[in-house]
Amino acid sequence: MIESESREQEMDVSSYIDVLMRRRWVLVSSLAVVFLSAAIITFTTKPLFQASALLIIEKERGAVGTVYANGALIESSNEDYYQTQYKLLQSETLTRKVFQEQRLAEEPDFVGPGGLGRFRGSITVTPVMRSRLVYVRVQSHDPKIAARATNALAETFVEENLANQLFISKDILQALKISGDPAQGRQTYEGLPAVVNSGLIQSLKGEYARLSAQFAEMTQKYRPKHPAMIALKSNMAALKFQIDAETDKIVQSLKTELSGQLRGNNVRIVDPAQVPGAPFKPRKAMSLLVGLLGGLAVGVMLAFVVESIDQTIRTQEDVENKLNLPYLGLVPLLLDKESRIYASLLTKNASLTSEALRNLRTMIDFAGVSHKDKALVVASAVQGEGKTYVASNLAVVFAQLGQRVLLIDGDLRQSNLHRTFKIPNERGLSDFLAVGNDVSEIEPMLQSCNVENLHILPGGTRPPNPSELLNTPRVGAVVAWAKSRFDRVVVDCTPMFPINDTLLWGRHIQCAVFIIRYGETRIPLIRHACRKLESGGMNILGVAVNLATHRGLTYASYGHQYYYNYHTYYREPTAAVEKPG
Numbered sequence: 001m002i003e004s005e006s007r008e009q010e011m012d013v014s015s016y017i018d019v020l021m022r023r024r025w026v027l028v029s030s031l032a033v034v035f036l037s038a039a040i041i042t043f044t045t046k047p048l049f050q051a052s053a054l055l056i057i058e059k060e061r062g063a064v065g066t067v068y069a070n071g072a073l074i075e076s077s078n079e080d081y082y083q084t085q086y087k088l089l090q091s092e093t094l095t096r097k098v099f100q101e102q103r104l105a106e107e108p109d110f111v112g113p114g115g116l117g118r119f120r121g122s123i124t125v126t127p128v129m130r131s132r133l134v135y136v137r138v139q140s141h142d143p144k145i146a147a148r149a150t151n152a153l154a155e156t157f158v159e160e161n162l163a164n165q166l167f168i169s170k171d172i173l174q175a176l177k178i179s180g181d182p183a184q185g186r187q188t189y190e191g192l193p194a195v196v197n198s199g200l201i202q203s204l205k206g207e208y209a210r211l212s213a214q215f216a217e218m219t220q221k222y223r224p225k226h227p228a229m230i231a232l233k234s235n236m237a238a239l240k241f242q243i244d245a246e247t248d249k250i251v252q253s254l255k256t257e258l259s260g261q262l263r264g265n266n267v268r269i270v271d272p273a274q275v276p277g278a279p280f281k282p283r284k285a286m287s288l289l290v291g292l293l294g295g296l297a298v299g300v301m302l303a304f305v306v307e308s309i310d311q312t313i314r315t316q317e318d319v320e321n322k323l324n325l326p327y328l329g330l331v332p333l334l335l336d337k338e339s340r341i342y343a344s345l346l347t348k349n350a351s352l353t354s355e356a357l358r359n360l361r362t363m364i365d366f367a368g369v370s371h372k373d374k375a376l377v378v379a380s381a382v383q384g385e386g387k388t389y390v391a392s393n394l395a396v397v398f399a400q401l402g403q404r405v406l407l408i409d410g411d412l413r414q415s416n417l418h419r420t421f422k423i424p425n426e427r428g429l430s431d432f433l434a435v436g437n438d439v440s441e442i443e444p445m446l447q448s449c450n451v452e453n454l455h456i457l458p459g460g461t462r463p464p465n466p467s468e469l470l471n472t473p474r475v476g477a478v479v480a481w482a483k484s485r486f487d488r489v490v491v492d493c494t495p496m497f498p499i500n501d502t503l504l505w506g507r508h509i510q511c512a513v514f515i516i517r518y519g520e521t522r523i524p525l526i527r528h529a530c531r532k533l534e535s536g537g538m539n540i541l542g543v544a545v546n547l548a549t550h551r552g553l554t555y556a557s558y559g560h561q562y563y564y565n566y567h568t569y570y571r572e573p574t575a576a577v578e579k580p581g
Contacts, residue, residue, distance in 0.1 A: 038291025428460025
């Protein structure tokens with residue numbers, strides 16, 4: 001069970017690789033386009049620099065005793081304090097002030113309308129997680145401008161932060177200024193909570209109240225110029241002076257505290273911005289790497305998209321799943337220019353092509369066991385799929401089994417077998433179908449070749465009316481005569497489109513082998529052709545994929561490597577070629 005699952009996974013991986021190998025030009029083209037685009041953008045983009053300053057923002061602590069006019073203590077420890085500070089760093093008031101003071105409107109990056117907006121857009125505020133540190137960054141195409149603007153922004157923020165802390169204190173300080181009636185101002189001082197709650201002043205006022213009561217009792221006994229009265233007045237005046245002096249001290253202390261002279265700024269610059277030595281964007285190495293990986297990803301995606309919409313036949317799975325027909329085999333593309341297209345079958349050395357054709361012969365025998373028919377038609381959907389090539393080689397491999405084989409050129413419109421086997425074509429099938437009286441007249445028309453047991457009936461003179469000739473009873477007579485004289489009859493017919501001559505042969509021959517060119521003919525056309533054959537009463541033994549190239553991990557690729565190794569280590573020094581029979 002585990003081995004079966006492992007084998008299936010291996011097949012899935014190999015099928016993916018096979019798709020990528022078949023669509024390698026799509027993959028390579030996409031990779032090249034994306035990578036080159038990324039490279040062009042990277043090397044043509046004007047470098048952008050980013051300067052960075054590090055600030056520390058401590059939480060404010062309200063000074064004890066600092067009060068509003070209504071007596072409430074200053075509160076600056078809300079949970080949203082830091083978020084407020086980050087927003088203030090990018091506020092329009094702050095950025096406008098820096099923009100104007102640094103005269104950034106004269107710089108190329110910020111010149112013209114919308115300069116302030118571009119400056120604000122170039123600012124980034126990045127808090128350091130789990131700390132009270134924050135980075136303030138400004139981007140510019142000029143590294144000096146980036147550093148200068150960053151430092152100006154940080155310094156202005158520090159100054160504004162202290163000013164904001166003293167904003168309410170200034171209002172209170174303004175209220176403490178005595179203007180107009182001094183007596184009313186003194187009364188305001190004495191009403192301040194800090195004065196009222198002072199223990200010393202309360203004690204002095206208590207003593208002053210006692211002396212005032214004593215003074216009231218003495219006025220009933222003594223005259224104003226009595227020494228005791230004078231002494232008591234002197235004590236009361238001194239006590240009043242002391243109360244006023246202590247009140248002034250408290251008020252002065254409060255003014256000093258509100259003025260901020262004793263208040264420390266909770267925001268400071270840790271690291272000022274330095275002129276950046278390297279651009280922030282583009283990062284060439286990273287951009288090229290992203291372009292490479294992106295191009296590879298796009299290429300793989302497009303390869304599978306093209307594969308999914310591909311309407312051609314390439315593999316055994318395509319034949320069985322898309323056509324629902326038996327798969328007979330795959331015939332590789334013959335790259336060597338041989339003197340004859342079946343020359344690889346006449347050598348004793350094994351080759352990929354010869355083994356593929358012999359495998360095709362075996363599969364046809366298996367597929368035709370239930371039909372017991374000696375004759376078969378080799379058909380294709382359109383011209384150029386290698387139908388004649390396969391038919392010729394099939395006839396050769398059948399003859400090599402010792403069977404008497406007759407190869408008939410059933411394409412009266414464009415005969416090719418005489419060129420393949422280099423035989424005369426003066427008289428042939430068309431001549432018998434036109435004027436023949438007895439099947440014995442066919443015998444002199446048969447041609448021999450350099451393959452033992454193989455005879456060829458060429459097409460003969462090209463007639464003006466091929467369909468009419470194939471629609472005569474003589475065709476059936478030819479087929480019956482061939483079956484009685486030969487062990488195997490192979491008919492090379494015309495393509496199914498745009499003519500229907502193959503269906504005329506189908507009246508007398510039940511079996512057909514359908515040839516499809518690797519990666520060329522579209523599936524709808526193939527299905528239409530197969531339906532026409534079946535509707536004509538013919539049984540399609542299976543499909544052979546012809547002219548397959550060595551791409552991906554297909555049978556052809558595996559076989560190519562196998563036979564390469566075979567020839568390298570085991571082949572004979574010289575190749576013996578069979579003599580013509």
